[in-house]
Amino acid sequence: MGNKFVVVDLETTGNSPKKGDRIIQVGAVIIEDGRITGQYTSLVNPGQPIPAFIEELTGISDEMVNDAPAFSDIAKDMIEMLDGAFFVAHNVFFDLGFLQEELQNAGFEGFYGHIIDTVELSRILFPTADGYKLSDLAVREGISHDRPHQADSDAYVTAELLLIMLSRLNEFPHTTVKSLCKLSAGLKSDLYMLFDEALQRKERELEELPQDLEIMRGIALKRPFQLVKTDHKSPAYPYGREEKQNLLAKALAAFEVRNGQLEMMDQIFGAFEDGRHAMIEAGTGIGKTLAYLVPAVFFSKIYRKTIVVSTFTTQLQHQLLVNDLPKLRAMFDFPIKAVLLKGRNHYINLARFEQSLKEEDDNYDTTLSKMQIIVWLTETETGDIDELNLSSGGMIYWNKIKNGESTFIQAKHWDAWDFYLRARKEAENADLVITNHSMLLSDLNSEGSYLPEYEYAVLDEAHQFEKVAGRYFGKSLDYLSVRLLLNQLGQYEQGHLFHKLEKLLVRLGAGASFNEHTYKLNEIISGLQYETDQLFKAASLFVKRKKINPSLKNRIQIRLPDRVEGREWQALYASAERFSFMLRDVVIAIEQRFSLVERYRNQLNQEEKLFLEELFILKEELESARRTARDLILDRNGKNLRWIETDLRAVQNFTTISGRPVDISDHLKERFFEAKSSVVLTSATLTVEDSFKYIKQELGIGDMPLIEVKIPSPFRYQEQVELIVPDDLPEIKTVSEDEYIAAITEHIISIAEATEGRMLILFTSHDMLRKTYELIKESGLLEDFALIAQGITAGSRSRLTRNFQRFDKAILFGTSSFWEGVDIPGEDLSCLIIVRLPFSPPGEPLTEAKCEHIRQRGGNPFSEYSLPEAVLRFKQGFGRLVRTSTDKGIVFVFDRRVLTTSYGRAFLQSIPPVPVRKASIDKIIPFIQRWL
Structure with a gap:
């Protein structure tokens, strides 16, 4: 560790030194002999005004740099400091670019020594980190970072990292x-020097391997944690109230008695014992997760039955594993065996990975991914990709090494390390198997079952089960996925899998019988690439011509009629036929070549087997794409709903053709509910106007004997929440969309100033969200607020939520996925605005088809489908505001229909009773100030 590192961070007026942006602050930290030995910091006068957003970000103003030195005055200090050192920065090429430009402007040569990028290094060494921003890594590693975006603070934190x-x-x-x-030569910064030095040190030392690691064929792996299922005396279920309380108090530091939680435990245990299905709506704050896990564990132990717990999101699965299972284990004096089980593609195949390490023609993403996985294998017990943070290029590499049926690589020596088989095996004698709705459904649909045999299940977030099932029993074909498959195959001259296959046949001496076909097959592949473009062009043209509703902007969905009629439909049908035939020809040609290679199996080397394995997976995916195209476009029996979705800004790239059964209630009833002894469905939103009728109908269990229980939230909504409907906004149906947006924008600005941000605004359309966001930005009235908008501000839902919580004055704009599953407890969120009642747009294919289906059987589509679906979404949105017993806040509903229509009361009757006020904005503002 005798190296000298100079860790640098620069604050600048913008992102581009070539366009004249300049440095406004330099921070540097010197590391020698493995410790920090010096610091340097200086403000810099850029000779130009500092933009407002940079001042907001960094806190550095024009006044502060007025008397600061110009960069040319400190350039010599920088050159001397960097002499003989590694130049280190978090995203090094940004800082280096600015430094070079400024040094050259000051008449120096610039810096040409070794560079280290701590982003690149952290991606390799922390392969499971949520993000690689400096602030995220500081939190992860417990480094105090009190002044982000100030060069001295950022440089110090980077040095500690x-x-x-x-x-x-x-x-x-x-x-x-x-x-x-070995892999580090392919990186962008000079990390190979660090790895080389570490290797030399390792070679001088006598190695003692940590107990939890094992070396297998040159790869270090974490030994699996073995939890043996031991025989123990069956526990007795704690029927008494006090026994249950004592049990929960063992696990929860701040335990408070919640009657609803105790009642839910008894209801679930009773449902399992009686072999009946149950629907339990559990209001926010009941402690629903432990309320179903505790009886599930008791029932499993007493009756020796495996219980499957299924959630909607992988986040909730993760939460169960990390937060709730340790609490559960703290309650009991016997071991609990819980296994998380996902689909096969989630797990790594170590034989394929080992072989891929021998391949050397890697691009940057593949090299980085290989290094991340090498590190990850020393820490993972599951081999599950969801733990990893791979780039999108890394995900393409993952497809090569994911678990799947092996055809050519039969590496028996890795069988003991097959993470997928291990998870399945552990699931067979587990008390609880945790999975998600998709996996549960795929189990109903597949010949080989993924899950162990089970009769008892708990479905959490059960209001999502029908939607997931609809997608699961449906199909879709999108342009980018098909093009990606064809690019992997490649034309002969591109040197991809097809080229490798033909070369292999020649090497094996089997090429003669196929050589004349290479040219022909190459032509078909080229034609297929062209036909793919034509197919999706025809699909987007169909949408453009059929676009009836002018208010539907950009992203639109159009149903495909059952009969082929009109020029656009005929063109689409003809193109799908050509696409399907060509795809069939390609698949048959590859299969013929496989059968030929099979004869020479014993002459294949490992590298050839790996590429054949990859080609085999690709062939299966091409065949699946062909079947999907046939079912979605060419099948004329019209049993399924079919539609095309596209984005008019980039039609071809974002076009997807989809299909699904309109009504899947019979599927679910026959294949799932009738086949199981007891399924408990729970969620905070299952009832509409106190009735489970709608959700039972959707799931096909309306005529089955069910236990139905509604457990209200323990929160004091009457005191914690006010619901306000402004009466000076126009009725949504009586004005144009632009007028409505202008009116709500004014209200949002006034409310934001009164609440000082901490506000979540829920929209039903992304287009309205974007226009409102832009109008607020243009007004300049909320310049000191952080405006974070889904689909505009980059990042996943959880990242947007984290950013929202980071700022004191913030407004979060969300659509669809923000109506539920966003947890912002405490004072971070004190105001919720619901812009419109969340009815599905009438032109949406699924809504249209479901309404038709109801009409055909003589029902009322509005009261049986549109209204209950909107009410459940409204309840989900409402549930975002109060997450703890001390939260306090205001809900605004901008849509006056909630008070002016007969169906409006269905929304208000479905949420906890809260005071409802109707007032104009000038009366609302003083009220907000008093209330909050």
Whole structure:
């Protein structure tokens, strides 16, 4: 560790030194012999005004830099400091670009020494981190970072992070460092020098392998944690109230008695014992997760039955594993065996990974991914990709090494390390198997079952089960996925899988019988690529011509009629036929070649087997794409709903053709509910106007004997929440969309100023969200607020939520997925605005088809489908505001229909009773100030 590192961070007026942006602050930290030995910081006068958003971000103003030196005055200091050192920065090419430009402007040569990028290094050494922003990594590693976006603070935090990473590198076993060293030449910064030095150090030391690691064929792996299912005396279920309370108090530090939680435990245990299905709506704050896990564990232990717990999102699965299971284990004096089980593609195939490490023609993403996985294998017990943070290019590499049926690589030596088989095996004698709705449904649909045999299940977030099932029993074909498959196959001259296959046949001496076909097949592949473009062009043209509703902007969906009629439909049908025939020809040609290669199996080397394995998976996916195209476009029996979705800004790239059964209630009833002894469905939103009728009908269990229980939230909504409907906004149906947006924008600005942000605004259309966001931005009236908008501000839902919580004055604009599953407890959120009642747009294919289906059987589509669906979404949205017993806040409903229509009361009757006020904005503002 005798190296000298100078860790630099620069604050600048913008992103581009070439366009004249300049440095406004320099921070540098010197590391020698593995410790921090010096610091340097200076403000810099850029000779130009500092933009407002940079001042907001950094806190550095024009006044502060007026008397600061110009960069040319400190350039010599920088050159001397960097002499003989590694230049280190978090996203090094940004800082280096600015430094070079400024040094050259000051008459110096610039810096040409070695560089280290701590983003690149952290991606390798922390492969499971949520994000690689400096602030995220600081939180993860417990580094205090009190002044983000100030150069001295950022440089110091980066230096501390570098020291942690250098020390981590020294903890790896020799074999891991050796593999990293071998791959590191393909990186962007000079990390190979760090890995090389670490390797030399390892080779001088006598290695003692940590107890939890094992070396297998040159790869270090974490030993699996073995929890043996032991025989124990069956526990008795705690029927008494006090017994249950004592049990929960063992696990929960701040335990408070919640009667609803105790009641829910008894209801679930009773449903399992009686072999009946149950629907339990559990209001926010009941402690629903433990209320179903505790009886599930007791029932499993007493009756020796495996219980499957299924959630909608992988986040909730993760939460169960990380937060709730440790609490559960703290309650009992017997071991609980819980296994998380996902679909096969989630797990790594180590034989394929081992072979891929021998391939050397990697692009940058593949190299980085290989290094991330080498490190990850020293820490993972599951081998599940959801733990990893791979780039999109890394996901393409994952397709090569994911678990799947092996055809050519039969590596028996890796069987004991097959993560997928291990998870399945553990699930067979587990008390609880945790999975998600998609996996549960795929189990109903597949010949080989993924899940162990089970008769008892708990479905959490059960209001989502029908939607997931609809997608699951449906199909879709999108342009980018098909093009990606064809690009992997490639034309002969592109040197991809097709080229490799033909070369292999020649090497095996089997090429003669196919050589004349290479040219022909190449032509078909080229034609297929062209036909794919034509197919999706025809699909987007169909949408454009059929676009009836002018208010539907950009992203639109149009139903495909059952009969082929009109020029556009005929063109689409003809193109799908050509696409299907060509795809069939390609698949048959590959299969013929496989059968030929099969004869020479014993002459194949490992590298050839790996590429054949990859080609086999690709062939299966091409065949699946062909079947999907046939079912979605060419099948004329018209049993399924079919539609095309596209984005008019980039039609071809964002076009998807989809289909699904309109009504899946019979499927679910026959294949799932009638086949199980007891399924408990729970969620905070299952009833509409106190009735489970709608959800039972959707799931096909309306005529089955069910236990139905509604457990209200323990929160004091009457005191914690006010619901306000402004009466000076126009009726949504009486004005144009632009007028409505202008009116609500004014209200949002006034409310934001009164609440000081901490506001979530829920929209039903992304287009309205975007226009409102832009109008607020243009007004300049909320310049000191952080405006975070789904689909506009980059990042996943959870990242947007984290950013929202980071700022004191913030407004979060959300659509669809923000109506539920966003948890912002405490004072971070004190105001919720619901812009419109969340009815599905009438032109949406699924809504249209469901309404037709109801009409055909003589029902009322509005009261049986549109209204209950909107009410459930409204309840979900309402549930975002109060997440703890001390939260307090205001809900605004901008849509006056909630008070002016007869159906409006269905919305208000379905949420907890809260005071409802109707007032104009000038009366609302003083009220907000008093209330909050």
